[in-house]
Amino acid sequence: MTSPESIPDFVRASGSYRDPEGFVFFQGDRVFRALTKDGLASYHDFRQSPLSQWLEEENWVTRTWEIDDAASAGAIVAKFPEITGFIEQSRIPFISYPYEWSFDMLKDAALHTLDLLLHSGQYGFTLKDAAAYNIQFLGYRPIFIDILSMAKYVPGTPWAGYTQFCQQFLFPLALTAHRGVPFQHFLRSYPEGIPLHVMKPLLGGFGWRKAGMFKHVILQSFFQTGFQNSNPALKSSFQSLKFSLDHVTALVRTMKKVITQLSSSSPKSHWAGYSENRSYTAPEIEAKQGFVEKHLQDIQPSSVWDLGCNTGEFSLIARKYADLVIAADADPESVNRLYRYCRENRISGILPLVLDVTNPSPGLGWNNLERQGFLDRGKPTVVFMLALLHHLCVTHNVPFEYIFNLLQVIETQYVVMEFVPKSDPMVKKLLANREDVYPWYTLSAFESEAFKHFSLVDRHELPTGKRVLYCLKRRGH
Amino acid sequence: MRKTIGAFFIGIILVEPDYALAYIDPSAGGLLVQILLGGIAGIGVLVKLYWGKLTKLFRKEKNDKP
Numbered sequence: 001m002t003s004p005e006s007i008p009d010f011v012r013a014s015g016s017y018r019d020p021e022g023f024v025f026f027q028g029d030r031v032f033r034a035l036t037k038d039g040l041a042s043y044h045d046f047r048q049s050p051l052s053q054w055l056e057e058e059n060w061v062t063r064t065w066e067i068d069d070a071a072s073a074g075a076i077v078a079k080f081p082e083i084t085g086f087i088e089q090s091r092i093p094f095i096s097y098p099y100e101w102s103f104d105m106l107k108d109a110a111l112h113t114l115d116l117l118l119h120s121g122q123y124g125f126t127l128k129d130a131a132a133y134n135i136q137f138l139g140y141r142p143i144f145i146d147i148l149s150m151a152k153y154v155p156g157t158p159w160a161g162y163t164q165f166c167q168q169f170l171f172p173l174a175l176t177a178h179r180g181v182p183f184q185h186f187l188r189s190y191p192e193g194i195p196l197h198v199m200k201p202l203l204g205g206f207g208w209r210k211a212g213m214f215k216h217v218i219l220q221s222f223f224q225t226g227f228q229n230s231n232p233a234l235k236s237s238f239q240s241l242k243f244s245l246d247h248v249t250a251l252v253r254t255m256k257k258v259i260t261q262l263s264s265s266s267p268k269s270h271w272a273g274y275s276e277n278r279s280y281t282a283p284e285i286e287a288k289q290g291f292v293e294k295h296l297q298d299i300q301p302s303s304v305w306d307l308g309c310n311t312g313e314f315s316l317i318a319r320k321y322a323d324l325v326i327a328a329d330a331d332p333e334s335v336n337r338l339y340r341y342c343r344e345n346r347i348s349g350i351l352p353l354v355l356d357v358t359n360p361s362p363g364l365g366w367n368n369l370e371r372q373g374f375l376d377r378g379k380p381t382v383v384f385m386l387a388l389l390h391h392l393c394v395t396h397n398v399p400f401e402y403i404f405n406l407l408q409v410i411e412t413q414y415v416v417m418e419f420v421p422k423s424d425p426m427v428k429k430l431l432a433n434r435e436d437v438y439p440w441y442t443l444s445a446f447e448s449e450a451f452k453h454f455s456l457v458d459r460h461e462l463p464t465g466k467r468v469l470y471c472l473k474r475r476g477h
Numbered sequence: 478m479r480k481t482i483g484a485f486f487i488g489i490i491l492v493e494p495d496y497a498l499a500y501i502d503p504s505a506g507g508l509l510v511q512i513l514l515g516g517i518a519g520i521g522v523l524v525k526l527y528w529g530k531l532t533k534l535f536r537k538e539k540n541d542k543p
Contacts, residue, residue: 163507196506215510224506227526234508237522241515251514 010076014369015133022083022148025076032067033087034076039148040085046150051123060116061144062136064089092145093324093351094303094378097371098132098168099187100353100361102336103176103264104343105142106183109135110169112142114256117159121249126153130161132168132193133371139348140339156239159248166216167193170259174217175202177262178210182332184354191364191371196221212258264336284462288386288469289317291460292416295471296321299414301381307357308388312338312350315384319349322381330356357388357406358396375409383412390420393441394430400440400449408453412474415454419446419468443468 010032013024021039025032035043043066046052055061067073067086077083098106109132117127127134127149134146159165171194172183179202186194194202200221208214241247280288292314296304304318305326311334315327327350329335338352355361360374385403392398407415420427422441431438450456454472461468509526512519 158508158511162511166507215514219513220506220510222506223509227505227509232505232526234505234512237512238508238515241512241518241522243511243515247511247515251511254514 014367015365015371017366019128019146019148029091031089031091033064033089033148034073034080034083035085035087035148036082037084042151043085043087043147045152046125046147049123049125051120051125052150055116055119055144059138059141059143060112060119061147061150062089062092064147087147089145089147092136092138092143094326095372096137096351096353097187097361097364098172099184099191100355100374101137101184102332102339102352102354103173103183104336105137105339105352106132106169107173107259107262108343109137109142110165110173110259111256112144113165113169114252114259116144117252118249118256120150121153121245121252124153124245125150126160126245126248127151128160130165130168132187137351139350140343140346141348153245153248155245156241156243158238158243159251162251163196163220164193165255166220167195167199169193170212170216170255171199173259173262174207174210174213175199176264178207178213179204182354184332188361188364196224211261212254216255216258264333281463284467287460287462288418289314291458291469291471292384292386293317293321295414295416295458296382299382301414303378303380304382304384305380305410305412306384306386307355308385308391309338309352310334310387312341312352314386315350315352316347318382318384319347323349325350326378326380327352328355328357330354330358357392358398379411381412382414382416383407383410385415385417387418387420387426389417389446390424390427390430390441394427394438397437400446404449404453407474414457414474415470415472417450417470417472419443419470421466423466 010025010027013026016024019039020036021042022033022035025034033039043064047066052061056063064087067088073083073086076086098109101109112135113127113130113132117130120126128151129146129149131146131149134144134149135142136145137143167190168187172187175181175186175194176183181202183194186198190198196217199217203213203217208218296318299321301318301322303324303326304315304322305328306312306315306318307328309315309327309329310331312327315325315338318325327335327338329338329352332354335352335354338350341347342350342352355374361371363369363373363376364371389403392403393400421443422428422431422436422438450470450472454474457471457473459468459470509523512522515522
């Protein structure tokens with residue numbers, strides 16, 4: 001039996017303060033939950049139900065186990081006297097947030113939450129909330145991580161997470177499906193979900209005609225604003241209505257129908273077709289794939305970040321050699337394609353994320369610590385920057401120095417990069433309608449900056465063009 | 478049933494309260510939607526809630542008279 005005391009220092013998860021029944025803390029690589037008396041009782045109820053075993057076996061929820069000698073966890077109990085028990089839970093390799101997910105990721109997370117509610121209902125259990133942050137991704141598979149949210153249903157109570165579900169799942173999905181607007185920036189601006197008063201105007205004049213929108217947006221907004229001053233106590237109403245699990249289940253089923261019908265309708269992405277339209281010849285593609293594969297074989301990385309992954313051609317190679325591949329791209333549609341490809345072909349080991357390298361997710365929420373910034377969430381062994389440099393330098397005016405500075409911040413051990421010269425058709429296209437204010441964008445300037453911070457492992461000129469591939473190793477590592 | 482719900486909404490829209498950017502209980506609207514979906518009895522609860530607003534409207538008019 002392990003005790004959290006075995007490592008004296010613990011770090012409380014900064015985002016874990018809402019639930020009065022306990023909080024998450026870390027010790028090294030391990031994740032624990034400290035529970036109050038009520039939290040522990042609720043956890044015991046859950047563990048004693050056949051539901052918990054089924055959910056764990058099916059990988060619907062993260063695995064948890066109780067730590068018996070809680071009394072020895074002195075450091076925590078001394079600081080939080082209300083804590084009476086501890087559980088440990090399996091660690092998620094890389095935490096991601098809803099504003100980094102693609103459409104189908106958020107949709108699958110929504111359906112997972114609803115399925116969990118429906119299935120738990122059969123055992124008399126429900127979820128205390130419906131936060132999208134309670135879902136994480138193990139590759140393409142969503143998994144529920146907040147075991148403390150699982151509680152026995154109390155007769156005469158509503159679906160507690162209804163509004164939260166609308167704001168964190170339904171509204172962002174509907175925004176993309178019905179209006180063609182990517183939801184990611186909205187969820188980043190509203191970490192608690194898109195508020196009703198913001199969603200209603202975003203829905204547009206005829207949006208209410210779409211499935212579920214009148215009920216969940218217009219009507220809910222109407223009621224909300226209608227009673228904001230009187231704020232009636234509605235607890236007794238639910239009891240007098242004899243509101244039951246059947247009512248909750250019916251509402252969840254209706255919601256599931258609405259969510260299932262939603263599909264991404266964003267205009268055809270420029271980037272999603274990029275891997276088919278790019279200017280490489282077949283021997284060049286082969287050479288590039290060979291170069292990447294050879295160095296992954298040599299490095300045997302534990303994690304790879306493929307920045308500007310497009311539809312993930314090189315992430316798919318990297319997953320063969322790394323335990324975890326973060327496939328990040330700023331284009332939601334490309335990321336969605338990769339996610340769907342992995343899901344349909346059951347390819348694990350890749351976590352696709354919508355992420356703009358020029359503006360990675362910052363720390364958000366209370367004290368900017370509640371949701372960690374992307375760059376603070378892990379240290380990769382290898383970073384890929386393939387066919388990305390010219391976009392950063394020419395489209396975004398990012399100097400070479402800044403790029404290598406970012407790689408230093410990321411603390412990657414290796415970087416596999418591609419230099420695309422001005423003579424390349426793709427760069428010519430980028431320069432077609434802008435003044436060439438990039439006299440510094442040369443191979444020699446690139447190399448001179450690169451070698452200040454990294455040593456050369458390998459350099460390879462692609463056969464027909466003038467593109468150059470590099471495998472670089474950070475100095476001092 | 479649909480007609481009843483329709484008539485009910487025409488009724489409540491007529492007594493729509495003032496919209497103001499005050500603090501909004503984030504779940505009040507959600508709870509009321511769930512009450513409505515609770516069936517006929519739920520509609521009864523809502524009618525009761527709106528009845529207060531309706532009578533308040535008439536009371537106001539009466540008070541306005543010199």
